[in-house]
Amino acid sequence: MSIRTLKIGPLTLKNNLILAPMAGITNSPYRQIAMNAGAALTYSEMISANGLIRDGKRTIELLQRSECERPFGVQLFGDDPAVMSEATRIASDYGELIDLNMGCPVKKVVRSGAGSALMKEPTKAAQIIRGMRKATRLPLTVKFRSGWTVAEMNYRQIARICEEEGADAIILHPRTRCQGFGGHSNWDHIGELKQLTTLPVIGSGDIKCPQDALAMLTITECDGVMIGRGSYGNPWLFHDIQQLAQGQVPEPVSPGQRLKVALLHLQLYEGYYGERKTLLDMRKHLCWYSRGLTGATEFRAQINRCPDLNAMKSCVFDFFSTEESAPSCP
Ligand SMILES: Cc1cc2nc3c(=O)[nH]c(=O)nc-3n(C[C@H](O)[C@H](O)[C@H](O)COP(=O)(O)O)c2cc1C
Known part of the structure; x- marks a missing residue:
């Protein structure tokens, strides 16, 4: 094909x-x-x-x-x-x-x-x-x-x-x-x-x-x-x-996969750029990862308030590991 x-x-x-x-x-x-x-x-x-x-x-x-x-x-x-x-x-x-x-x-x-x-x-x-x-x-x-x-x-x-x-x-x-x-x-x-x-x-x-x-x-x-x-x-x-x-219908991305990739992205970013730049730059990426999920608006507000990377990581963990963050629209 x-x-x-x-x-x-x-x-x-x-x-x-x-x-x-x-x-x-x-x-x-x-x-x-x-x-x-x-x-x-x-x-x-x-x-x-x-x-x-x-x-x-x-x-x-x-x-x-x-x-x-x-x-x-x-x-x-x-x-x-x-x-x-x-x-x-x-x-x-x-x-x-x-x-x-x-x-x-x-x-x-x-x-x-x-x-x-x-x-x-x-x-x-x-x-x-x-x-x-x-x-x-x-x-x-x-x-x-x-x-x-x-x-x-x-x-x-x-x-x-x-x-x-x-x-x-x-x-x-x-x-x-x-x-x-x-x-x-x-x-x-x-x-x-x-x-x-x-x-x-x-x-x-x-x-x-x-x-x-x-x-x-x-x-x-x-x-x-x-x-x-x-x-x-x-x-x-x-x-x-x-x-x-290949004629297969792509599976929706599970909250677990999203969590894994978002955390990996954070970890790679921190390794390259250190805490401060990661905290600022990863806001947009994390917002993009949350698009279309229930509670994304509140998650975005929380991400933008995180004072350090530990806070950001736990925010990511809490949001993407909850059942409710399954896509809210097709
Ligand atoms: C934020 C942003 C930065 C871009 N930077 C470059 C760039 O550095 N070099 C380039 O050739 N195109 C750049 N582009 C254009 C993209 O490579 C691409 O051709 C364009 O966004 C259209 O594709 P898309 O609709 O899939 O985004 C940029 C686009 C965006 C949105």
């Missing part, structure tokens, strides 16, 4: 379900949980090529991964071809795949000419991809959007450039830069690229449940799917998609 191994250059993935890069979210603990749940590939948060070549401590921290995060893709953003080549060379020691970010819509990034702003400069984009290709033997992917605005949709042109310059796969998030993350992603664009290029095409956008993933694979005939926000508090999505593809 539509779940199968995926070849990206010399790398063969065990399946075609990929965790999307998400700045501020997909750090090592998040990626480890996604890999455990069945994702075949994860990406770093976007890494500044400038920061990397200057050996910034924070940049190098973003590249750390555990042994279970294999294969791991390092995503770079930047606008200077020489800097991007050098950053690619350095990043190649930290992962099994390199990706060029040509989709980020954030003002600070596009003002510097990077992210989705590169789509407005196809000649420079080509030069960057060419340089990155020369700088690494690792598989190279390029992630881009449909274009800058509806009037400037040049995803077909960018796909051709990727093919000509030696990329190994392309990833399309079919929204324009001006759309940000609003509205719907237009899966027709993914289908069009599949017809246009011989490169593997990975689709990204609006996969919230197993049915969405199989629908994207079937409708667009894309080679793989990338899952972003749909994995918030639901790493089981990777497993459920595979079950559904």
Whole structure:
């Protein structure tokens, strides 16, 4: 069926379900949980090529991964071809795949000419991809959007450039830069690229449940799917998609499973970042784990008041081990 191994250059993935890069979210603990749940590939948060070549401590921290995060893709953003080549060379020691970010819509990034702003400069984009290709033997992917605005949709042109310059796969998030993350992603664009290029095409956008993933694979005939926000508090999505593809109805996640994964996430986070950052950052993740469960509103309020990690852990334990926290709606 539509779940199968995926070849990206010399790398063969065990399946075609990929965790999307998400700045501020997909750090090592998040990626480890996604890999455990069945994702075949994860990406770093976007890494500044400038920061990397200057050996910034924070940049190098973003590249750390555990042994279970294999294969791991390092995503770079930047606008200077020489800097991007050098950053690619350095990043190649930290992962099994390199990706060029040509989709980020954030003002600070596009003002510097990077992210989705590169789509407005196809000649420079080509030069960057060419340089990155020369700088690494690792598989190279390029992630881009449909274009800058509806009037400037040049995803077909960018796909051709990727093919000509030696990329190994392309990833399309079919929204324009001006759309940000609003509205719907237009899966027709993914289908069009599949017809246009011989490169593997990975689709990204609006996969919230197993049915969405199989629908994207079937409708667009894309080679793989990338899952972003749909994995918030639901790493089981990777497993459920595979079950559904085999004709099985995915089992609802039990409170016990939820408890186990939420506690593991907390523990991994604490190991990486220490108490203070864990206490702050894990609030959102725990809220996501509680979505749709009875008593979730009160749980969220409690989590936000926890003075330390011990309090947070017992709050998690109490909430997820109660019978009432079974899903309140289908
Ligand atoms: C909080 C957040 C951070 C993101 N950061 C990145 C990033 O660093 N690099 C990137 O290529 N895309 C980034 N994205 C875009 C996602 O990778 C993905 O393409 C997009 O969210 C659409 O997929 P979804 O509907 O499954 O979330 C980010 C998205 C979100 C919501």
